[in-house]
Amino acid sequence: MKFSFTDDQRLFAEGLRELLANECPPTLVRDVWENGTGHSPELWAHLSGMGVLSMLAPESAGGMGGSFVDAILLFQELGRAAVPGPVLEHMAVAAPALASTTFGASLIAGDSIATLWVDDSPYVAHAGVADLILRDDHVLESFRTTDAHGMDGGRRLFTVSGGNRTDATPNVAGLDPFDAMALASAAYLIGLSERMIEIAAEYARVREQFGKPIGSFQAVKYLMSDALLKVEFAKAPTYRAAFSASIGADTLVRDISMAKALASEAAYRTSRSTMQVHGGIGYTWEADLQLFMKKSWALMRSYGDANFHRRRVSGFVLA
Amino acid sequence: MDLRETVDEAAFRLEARTWLEANVPDSSLPSFDTAEGFALHRQWEKKLYDGRWSAVSWPEQYGGRGADYIKWLIFEEEYYRAGAPGRVNQNGIFLLGPTIMEVGTDTQKERFLPTMASSEIVWGQAWSEPNAGSDLAGIKSKALRDGDDWILNGQKIWASRAVWADWCFGIFRTDPEAERHRGLTFILCPLDLPGITVRPIAQLDGDTGFAEIFFDDVRVPVENTLGEVNKGWGVAMATAGFERGVSLRSPARFSEAVNRLVALWKRLGDKSDTALADAVTDVWMQAEGYRLHTYQTVTGMLEGRPIGAEASLNKIFWSEMDVRIHEIALQIIGPEAERMEGPLERWVDGFLFSLSGPIYAGTHAIQRNIIADRVLQLPKGM
Numbered sequence: 001m002k003f004s005f006t007d008d009q010r011l012f013a014e015g016l017r018e019l020l021a022n023e024c025p026p027t028l029v030r031d032v033w034e035n036g037t038g039h040s041p042e043l044w045a046h047l048s049g050m051g052v053l054s055m056l057a058p059e060s061a062g063g064m065g066g067s068f069v070d071a072i073l074l075f076q077e078l079g080r081a082a083v084p085g086p087v088l089e090h091m092a093v094a095a096p097a098l099a100s101t102t103f104g105a106s107l108i109a110g111d112s113i114a115t116l117w118v119d120d121s122p123y124v125a126h127a128g129v130a131d132l133i134l135r136d137d138h139v140l141e142s143f144r145t146t147d148a149h150g151m152d153g154g155r156r157l158f159t160v161s162g163g164n165r166t167d168a169t170p171n172v173a174g175l176d177p178f179d180a181m182a183l184a185s186a187a188y189l190i191g192l193s194e195r196m197i198e199i200a201a202e203y204a205r206v207r208e209q210f211g212k213p214i215g216s217f218q219a220v221k222y223l224m225s226d227a228l229l230k231v232e233f234a235k236a237p238t239y240r241a242a243f244s245a246s247i248g249a250d251t252l253v254r255d256i257s258m259a260k261a262l263a264s265e266a267a268y269r270t271s272r273s274t275m276q277v278h279g280g281i282g283y284t285w286e287a288d289l290q291l292f293m294k295k296s297w298a299l300m301r302s303y304g305d306a307n308f309h310r311r312r313v314s315g316f317v318l319a
Numbered sequence: 320m321d322l323r324e325t326v327d328e329a330a331f332r333l334e335a336r337t338w339l340e341a342n343v344p345d346s347s348l349p350s351f352d353t354a355e356g357f358a359l360h361r362q363w364e365k366k367l368y369d370g371r372w373s374a375v376s377w378p379e380q381y382g383g384r385g386a387d388y389i390k391w392l393i394f395e396e397e398y399y400r401a402g403a404p405g406r407v408n409q410n411g412i413f414l415l416g417p418t419i420m421e422v423g424t425d426t427q428k429e430r431f432l433p434t435m436a437s438s439e440i441v442w443g444q445a446w447s448e449p450n451a452g453s454d455l456a457g458i459k460s461k462a463l464r465d466g467d468d469w470i471l472n473g474q475k476i477w478a479s480r481a482v483w484a485d486w487c488f489g490i491f492r493t494d495p496e497a498e499r500h501r502g503l504t505f506i507l508c509p510l511d512l513p514g515i516t517v518r519p520i521a522q523l524d525g526d527t528g529f530a531e532i533f534f535d536d537v538r539v540p541v542e543n544t545l546g547e548v549n550k551g552w553g554v555a556m557a558t559a560g561f562e563r564g565v566s567l568r569s570p571a572r573f574s575e576a577v578n579r580l581v582a583l584w585k586r587l588g589d590k591s592d593t594a595l596a597d598a599v600t601d602v603w604m605q606a607e608g609y610r611l612h613t614y615q616t617v618t619g620m621l622e623g624r625p626i627g628a629e630a631s632l633n634k635i636f637w638s639e640m641d642v643r644i645h646e647i648a649l650q651i652i653g654p655e656a657e658r659m660e661g662p663l664e665r666w667v668d669g670f671l672f673s674l675s676g677p678i679y680a681g682t683h684a685i686q687r688n689i690i691a692d693r694v695l696q697l698p699k700g701m
Binding site: 001002003004005006069197201204205212213215216217218220221222224225226228229232233234235236237239240243247258261262307310311313314317318 | 320321322323324325328389581584585596597599600601603604605607608609611612614615617618619622629632635636684686687688690691692694695696697698699700
């Protein structure tokens with residue numbers, strides 16, 4: 001029994017954090033929101049170059065050949081930076097699932113961009129910038145999109161019609177694409193939550209009222225420490241789910257659902273608390289907090305919300 | 320990362336399970352906070368010690384097995400699975416023992432650890448005072464040096480197990496000029512010395528699990544000092560960190576409790592009540608989350624990343640979870656939840672006991688301050 005990441009895994013995640021600190025600051029996220037694309041080709045190229053996008057694709061197809069344990073801290077780092085565009089969809093599902101198809105080479109190289117439509121939502125996230133959409137049993141290309149006005153400018157929503165179909169059976173190392181995305185989203189939500197807490201803690205250190213930094217008031221300390229508690233206790237279940245995915249454990253579905261339920265609730269609690277700590281400025285377009293909050297509100301509902309996943313856990317635990 | 324047990328760990332688990340199945344008493348013992356229960360629990364501890372199971376993580380020379388933290392967690396899982404008795408000497412074995420190993424002299428280790436492991440000496444805590452609870456650094460009880468002795472005067476309160484324990488450990492002010500955290504010394508003291516009066520305090524459940532201790536010119540040799548003179552705060556905080564962090568409430572306790580809760584729900588729960596099913600699932604996930612979190616913490620400790628202020632997160636988490644587990648149980652058992660004696664009394668008693676969790680070993684208010692100040696680096700308040 002050994003519940004820790006290797007030095008290589010930690011170093012890779014630290015490298016990604018550094019890359020994103022430089023290449024994906026809040027100003028970049030805000031730019032892609034405001035220019036209407038929800039995607040940055042330059043950032044995409046950086047992530048491709050580092051091997052992030054192809055982490056889960058097999059080495060035989062030109063990928064990094066990593067497992068979900070190798071990828072889970074990367075999902076978390078992507079969340080810390082609120083990375084826009086179909087990065088999770090491409091990385092966690094499309095590239096590995098289609099690696100051995102005719103689409104594989106350009107997906108793994110990052111030359112073409114894929115997004116997913118594997119839930120029962122009428123909307124497809126990121127379809128406006130995607131070359132192909134992986135659906136339940138086929139791939140769509142040359143489709144038409146209509147903007148559905150998603151709240152998160154880094155995860156734009158569309159309705160999709162038409163397109164050319166190619167049959168495909170997506171399978172990511174034994175995982176259903178929906179479950180793979182639930183797992184990736186759980187880690188991304190944890191990263192978002194960590195960043196929201198950092199932003200609010202920094203604000204609480206400098207914002208003064210009654211002649212003191214507001215972070216010295218117990219009411220503010222409690223809001224912050226209660227949020228941190230939920231986030232910290234969502235981490236180990238998420239890492240465990242990644243391990244279960246990497247070995248195809250019998251408890252895989254239960255473990256992923258537990259992770260997504262806990263991470264979704266932690267992220268929502270964190271968004272409420274950190275916005276409250278900001279006061280009026282938290283309710284503005286100008287504050288960077290919204291970039292992280294809105295992403296968390298989008299992802300906590302995607303690929304199963306906390307209720308859906310809790311009921312799935314119930315099915316195993318109370319059976 | 321590999322969350323599967325090694326062959327060695329599985330063998331250890333089997334050995335523990337086999338021994339416990341053969342030795343755990345068939346019927347539960349009376350509470351160790353009664354005279355009869357205390358004696359029976361001391362006997363049980365001796366039996367554990369004879370099987371070398373009383374302090375598995377201690378070095379062999381002091382009666383342990385030199386087991387690493389992972390094996391300690393495995394042992395705890397088996398211990399709770401077997402429904403074995405509560406640990407009457409937990410203040411000693413899980414809190415003071417590790418502190419003595421860290422800061423004690425060799426002589427102190429030889430003198431105190433084996434009798435602790437066998438529970439020949441059962442330990443009580445003597446930290447809080449009437450005016451030094453959450454503000455523990457406000458301690459006023461004094462130890463004045465007189466030749467080779469300390470002379471202790473003052474009053475301690477909420478001293479766990481002190482009613483029937485043999486010795487206690489506590490911090491005393493040894494430098495009357497120094498303020499707050501400075502000038503305190505960690506002293507070990509027999510509870511049967513002249514000048515000591517122990518006054519039991521009845522807890523919410525009616526048992527006398529804690530007490531007041533009055534010190535009136537009590538003479539203790541200076542060799543009973545643990546760590547350096549006037550550096551007792553640091554010694555106490557090492558103990559407190561361990562208590563909040565890992566050792567006080569092992570995850571197995573809650574895994575076992577939620578398993579019982581799930582069984583209770585299956586037997587008596589209203590299956591049409593989906594909110595109830597959600598609540599049971601929520602605490603099951605909490606207990607599982609706590610277990611996983613602890614394995615991660617412990618792996619980190621084994622790899623040289625010691626636990627720090629994050630220990631306060633654990634303490635809030637497990638104590639709130641424990642209350643929640645019992646709240647849900649009482650909801651399920653309905654009218655039986657009002658009875659202190661009856662077929663489901665364990666849940667009622669457990670509920671009362673769980674309510675002490677957010678208070679002892681540092682209240683939630685204090686833990687949240689610690690998290691905010693030391694983990695989140697927010698400015699000090701108050």
